[in-house]
Amino acid sequence: MRSAHHPLTPLVFIAPAVIVLGVFVVTGFMQTIGYSLTRYTAFREPVYIGLDNYVRLFSSDRFWLCLLNSAIYLLVTPALIVLSLTAAITVEANLRGMKWLRLALFLPVITPTLVGSVAWRILLKDDGVINTILGVVGIDAVRWLTDYPFTLVSAMFVTLWKGFGFYMMIFLAALLAVPGELKEAASIDGASRFQVFRNVTLPAIRPAIVLVAIVSSISALKVFEEIFVTVRGGPITQQTVVPLIYRVAFEEGEYGLASAIGFVLFLVILVFSLVNLFLARRAGS
Amino acid sequence: MIEPPSFGITTLSRRRVLAMGGTGLLALLVGCGAARPWHRLSLWTLALRPWFDDYMAERIAVFEAAYPPFRIDWVDVPYDAIDRKLIAAAAAGMAPDVVNLADLNFARFASLGAFRDLTPDLPIDADATYLAGALPMCRIGGRLLGVPWYVNPQALVVNESLLKEGGLSPATLPRSWGGLVEAAPAFRAATGKYLFSQSLGEESQLPIMMLAEGIALFMADEDGHVVSNFDQPAVRDYLSCFANLYASGNLPSDAATRGHAHLTDLYQDGSLAAINTGPNFLGRIRDVSPSIFASTSVLPGVVGDLNRIHMPVMTISVTSQSRHPEAAAALAAFITGHESQLALCKRSAVMPSTIRTLTDPMFTASTDANADADERRLASARAVAARTLPGAVAFTPSIPAWPDLRRAFEDEFKRVLLSGRTVGDAATRIDIAWDRMLKASERVTMSAVPAPEPYPS
Secondary structure, three states, X not given: OOOOOOOOHHHHHHHHHHHHHHHHHHHHHHHHHHHXXXXXXXXXXXXXXXXXHHHHHHOOHHHHHHHHHHHHHOOHHHHXXXXXXXXXXXXXXXXXXXXXXXXXXXXXXXXXXXXXHHHHHHHHOOOOHHHHHHHHOOOOOOOOOXXXXXXXXXXXXXXXXXXXXXXXXXXXXXXXXXXXXXXXXXXXXXXXXXXXXXXXXXXXXXXXXXXXXHHHHHHHHOOOHHHXXXXXXXXXXXXXXXXXXXXXXXXXOEHHHHHHHHHHHXXXXXXXXXXXXXXXXXXXX | OOOOOOOOOOHHHHHHHHHHHHHHHHHHHHHHHHHOOOEEEEEEEEOOOOOOHHHHHHHHHHHHHHOOOEXXXXXXXXXXXXXXXXXHHHHOOOOOOEEEEEHHHHHHHHXXXXXXXXXXXXXXXXXXXXXXXXXXXXXXXXXXXOEEEEEOOOEEEEEHHHHHHOOOOXXXXXXXXXXHHHHHHHHHHHHOOEEEOOOXXXXXXXXXXXXXXXXXXXXXXXXXXXEEOOOOHHHHHHHHHHHHHHHOOOOOOHHXXXXXXXXXXXXXXXXXXXXXXXXXXXXXXXXXXXXXXXXXXXXXXXXXXXXXXEOOEEEXXXXXXXXXXXXXXXXXXXXXXXXXXXXXXXXXXXXXXXXXXXXXXXXXXXXXOOXXXXXXXXXXXXXXXXXXXXXXXXXXXXXXXXXXXXXXHHHHHHHHHHHOOOHHXXXXXXXXXHHHHXXXXXXXXXXXXXXOOOOOO
């Protein structure tokens, strides 16, 4: 029997994506690895130096401090999961006005990060709204924009505010996909609402939780705009790895060293994602 | 069917018009390129505008007259923007041909490969032209990566009236930091004012002062690379002197928290009897506080065991992206040459880095008896500073990480002054931090650290 399709047809379909990814992602990635092995500056063409950039990097206090700050920044991931899941459960209820609430919660997602960060800067400044509220309840003003580690916390606020609407939508889709008869059966068997959630809903939406955990932790490790706007002007050792890459590449002109930091960050994210995936699968089995 | 209006131009004639227009544009572009008989040289300076607009315009006109094929594009950049702007310009392949940098960042840019070796292109003998204490910082790894421009050798500016209140005079005032530290408590007790101050926590001068004392803050490892030698008894003793003086209230609180500006501020309001600073600040003191200026005199700067005054240096370099390196080197030599520096010194209180300029009567002749008292005082300060220049040294090490090392020192020493950390702890921490920073930056040899012989008294 003659095949309905030419064997090359699928390749033609995926070719555009392969070409775009090849040119803009794979080539760039390979170039970054190559540059990381060179002495390459704003003034000098790349010259091969082996692993010297990595030796410099691992001797550098500021790299480790920025990496530590990135690790601290990962705290937004559990906070995001809890917040967005709670929001998703709330808006899943078919109550009046929920559509508007969904829209309101989703608005930060479509707000440019830069705009959101500037707005948060205004809220968090020394005499801003947040400190005024803290003052009303008898708490001393916090220097959110200048004192470490509050500077990091301020940027985390922005990431939380900006991200949780998006993850809420993922959870909402997962919640709506849980078969209603399973929940009904559990209720008929005498399970409480919490037990239904814990033993039926939660296992059913586990893939969504894993997805959100991986995606949000990758975003947290790659955070830049929030830090760049909120903590701008602060010492680099109080910021995270991507702002360090920006500083080294564009303010210090050391492209080779910046490429090495970028590649190390890639490895950290890769390992982190694999561990995340492994733990989620083990919990699932 | 309605034809679109042709406005009198047929299809054929439209083509012809387009062809003629295109040819004309091409001819214009080619013509512009071919007709331009000169090249552009870009020159970036640091914070000269608007005070030196006339000076630069005049110097540029002289250079352009001497080198007709070149036109100078002069750009003045603020201090705090030069790093970012230079990196951005270089990233775009548009770095200036000639750039002026302060000594603090010179080595860092040199490590990025920012500068050309001037040795083959410089139309003068650098060793015979520039001061022996200023030139070595521009020579890294045997390559001449810049030439010194104007310098600010430190001088001891004293308020004679206040000194007298404390039982001192310019003749009896100690000229070493150790002597000043010893004399400070008695002076404070007698007058309620401070004998001297120094920037300890911000823009700290202590690392430079220790180098000027001959304390070896660095040493070479087995590969010959510079490593830290900070954690040693000599450093601890030296830092303890200042920490104890500060803790006993014999140094102003600003010494820990403010940079150089606190010296002139406190001197101007009569709270300080002596400040070690560049003579270029005298003009400001005269303008802000005429009464204090009236009792001010200038003595040679405070020295350490090496008997050499520290001399901050402005440098001029040709960047590695220059398209006209020979002309750029000629411009660097011209701007830093005798005539240009003499003209600059006449317009401001900076000092020249050229040996020949120091022989000008402006720096050697006794002051004009007809000049007013203020002018005589400024001329005297200039003469005092000029006398110290032959022995003065730019103690700023040509280490790329030097700004970071200084910052690490400041962070720790501020904790000693303000938070009760011990000097021993701080020295150990600084030593570890310096070692890491030195290893994390471009490695250099001990030739990057100035270690001159003591200057004969």
